[in-house]
Structure formats: C-alpha cells, structure tokens
Amino acid sequence: MSTRDFACVVLPDLDYDAQLISIRHLLRIHENVDNDLDREIKEIEEFARKNKGSRNMQALFEWEERLHTSIYQSAAHSMSAVGMLAPLIESIFDQAFRGIHKNLFTEKQNPSSHIRWEQSDADKWNCHFAWGKSGRKEDLVRGIMQLSEATGLKAFLPHDIELVLKVLFAYRNKMFHCGFEWPVEERSRFWNRIQNESWPTNWLEKSTSGGEPWIIYLSGEFIQHCVKTIELIIDSLGKFVCEKSGLSKQSDS
Numbered sequence: 001m002s003t004r005d006f007a008c009v010v011l012p013d014l015d016y017d018a019q020l021i022s023i024r025h026l027l028r029i030h031e032n033v034d035n036d037l038d039r040e041i042k043e044i045e046e047f048a049r050k051n052k053g054s055r056n057m058q059a060l061f062e063w064e065e066r067l068h069t070s071i072y073q074s075a076a077h078s079m080s081a082v083g084m085l086a087p088l089i090e091s092i093f094d095q096a097f098r099g100i101h102k103n104l105f106t107e108k109q110n111p112s113s114h115i116r117w118e119q120s121d122a123d124k125w126n127c128h129f130a131w132g133k134s135g136r137k138e139d140l141v142r143g144i145m146q147l148s149e150a151t152g153l154k155a156f157l158p159h160d161i162e163l164v165l166k167v168l169f170a171y172r173n174k175m176f177h178c179g180f181e182w183p184v185e186e187r188s189r190f191w192n193r194i195q196n197e198s199w200p201t202n203w204l205e206k207s208t209s210g211g212e213p214w215i216i217y218l219s220g221e222f223i224q225h226c227v228k229t230i231e232l233i234i235d236s237l238g239k240f241v242c243e244k245s246g247l248s249k250q251s252d253s
Contacts, residue, residue, distance in 0.1 A: 006247065007237040010099030016092060016234055020227070023084045027223065030077040037073060041066045071207050071215055075180040078217040085226045086172040089165070092230070093127050093144045096237055100151055101125045104244045114150035141165045152244075156236035164229050167199055171218060180215055187213040 007016075044066060048059035115131045116124045123129055123136065130142035145162050148154035158164070174182055174190060182190070191213040194204055203222035207215045241247070 003242055004235050004238040006241040007234045009103055009241045010096045010237055011092065012099065014091060014095050019088055020230060024227065027081065030080065034074065034077065037066065037070050041070065072180060074217050075215050079175050079180070081218055081223045082168065082172045082175055086168050089168070089230060090140065092233055097125050097127050097147050116146060116150045141169055153236070153240050156240045158229055158232045161229065164226065167203055168226060187216065190216060
C-alpha cells in the first residue's frame with residue numbers, strides 16, 4: 001500500500017477516486033465544448049472581417065449571438081464545476097473527521113487542549129460548526145480549519161487550503177443562491193471582496209456590463225487547482241493516518 005491508500009481508514013464509505021475520475025471526465029467535456037465555441041466565434045469574426053455589406057452584417061449578428069451564448073455557457077460550466085468540487089471537498093472533510101473520531105481516538109480521548117473538546121460529543125467532531133468568543137457558529141471553512149488544528153491534521157494539509165476553501169465555498173454559496181446573474185449589489189460586493197481579501201487574481205474571472213461586474217466565473221486554472229487540492233487532501237489524510245496509528249510509512253511508487 002502507498003501512504004495515500006491509508007486515507008481509506010478514515011474514509012471507508014467514500015469512493016473518492018471514482019468521483020475524481022468522473023469529475024475530470026466532465027470537466028474535459030466542458031473544456032472541449034468551450035474550445036469549440038471559441039473557435040466558432042473566431043471563425044465568424046474572421047469571416048466578417050473579410051466581407052462587406054449584408055454578409056458582414058449577418059456575420060456580426062451571428063458573432064454577437066455566439067458571444068452572448070458563450071457568457072452563459074461559461075456560467076453553466078462554472079456552476080457545474082463548483083457543484084461537483086465543493087460538495088466532494090465538504091464530504092471528504094466531514095466523513096474524514098468522523099472517521100478520525102471513530103478509528104483513531106477513543107470516546108474519552110481528546111487529541112489536544114482545544115476549545116472544541118469542551119463541547120458536547122454531538123458537536124465537537126462536526127466540521128460545520130466553529131467556536132469562538134461568541135460561542136458556536138455555523139461556519140464550514142472555520143469549522144474545517146478548527147478541527148484540523150485541534151486534531152493535528154492541519155500540519156499535513158496543503159499550505160493554501162484555507163484560502164481555497166474560502167474562495168470555493170463563497171462562490172458556491174453565491175451561485176447556488178443567486179444563479180448565474182446575481183443581484184447587482186451582490187456582484188459588486190463579491191468582486192470587492194476579491195480585492196479586499198487579496199484573493200489570487202487568476203482564480204476568478206468576470207464578464208462586465210456597463211463596466212461593472214455582471215457574471216462571475218471560476219477560472220480554468222482555479223478549477224484545476226481545486227482538483228489538485230482534493231488529491232493533496234487525500235494524500236494528507238493518508239499521511240495523517242500513518243502517523244497517528246503508528247503504521248510504517250511507505251513511499252508512493
């Protein structure tokens with residue numbers, strides 16, 4: 001077994017590899033469809049440039065129509081991507097923490113002195129909740145990070161995991177509550193958040209209307225980064241299991 005394979009100790013009911021294969025397959029289909037439409041748009045643009053009169057006008061009309069279509073197609077593909085990636089990451093962490101509780105720690109054993117271990121057994125292993133000075137709050141990203149710190153898992157996770165989770169789930173929440181075209185104030189607020197919180201500029205893209213944000217997308221680069229992050233999370237869980245259970249580490253082939 002490779003180190004990665006030990007992730008199944010805390011994820012016995014989740015076929016993460018099969019899910020990743022299916023996700024990659026659909027992402028490739030979407031990429032090919034987008035590339036085909038981009039080529040069509042460029043061909044129409046070239047045709048319009050070479051012709052005049054009614055042929056030019058008809059080509060320009062078709063060019064504008066395809067361009068408009070491409071904006072909504074990109075939004076659909078972006079929603080599809082976040083709709084696959086965010087739930088898988090959420091499920092991996094949710095089930096992994098339950099698996100860590102069940103298989104690596106006894107009921108009365110707390111992994112560290114952390115505020116979480118002062119809570120009820122029903123809540124402290126639930127990554128959907130986080131605790132602070134004001135008490136319990138429903139906050140998935142903070143909950144994941146808090147449990148990762150409390151158990152010692154954080155040391156094994158990708159260095160930018162908190163930022164990836166923050167961006168991905170913030171975008172997921174907007175898309176699944178507001179659809180492709182968010183209320184104007186939501187678009188502006190979200191785009192300002194990107195700037196104010198110094199999110200990587202190549203993770204999110206936008207179409208504009210009147211110079212203002214209109215439709216916001218996950219970039220292809222960020223989508224692939226999320227897929228890679230999921231792989232790294234699984235690797236991290238395998239290493240964590242090896243260390244906590246005293247198993248001999250084996251090098252990946």
